[in-house]
Amino acid sequence: MAIQSGDDIKTVQENLGHATAAFTLDVYGHVTAQMKQASADRMEKKIQAVSGL
Numbered sequence: 001m002a003i004q005s006g007d008d009i010k011t012v013q014e015n016l017g018h019a020t021a022a023f024t025l026d027v028y029g030h031v032t033a034q035m036k037q038a039s040a041d042r043m044e045k046k047i048q049a050v051s052g053l
Helices: 008-014 021-053
Strands: none
Touching: 008 021
């Protein structure tokens, strides 16, 4: 939830006590994949709006 709320990965890593950000990303990587898809969807809507589609 912290990542989805906008916290950066280093902050989440430290808050959870993980040794590395890579470990945090390995454990919670599915969250960032969902965020990437949501970002791509928003970008597509913006492009469509600008191009008049």
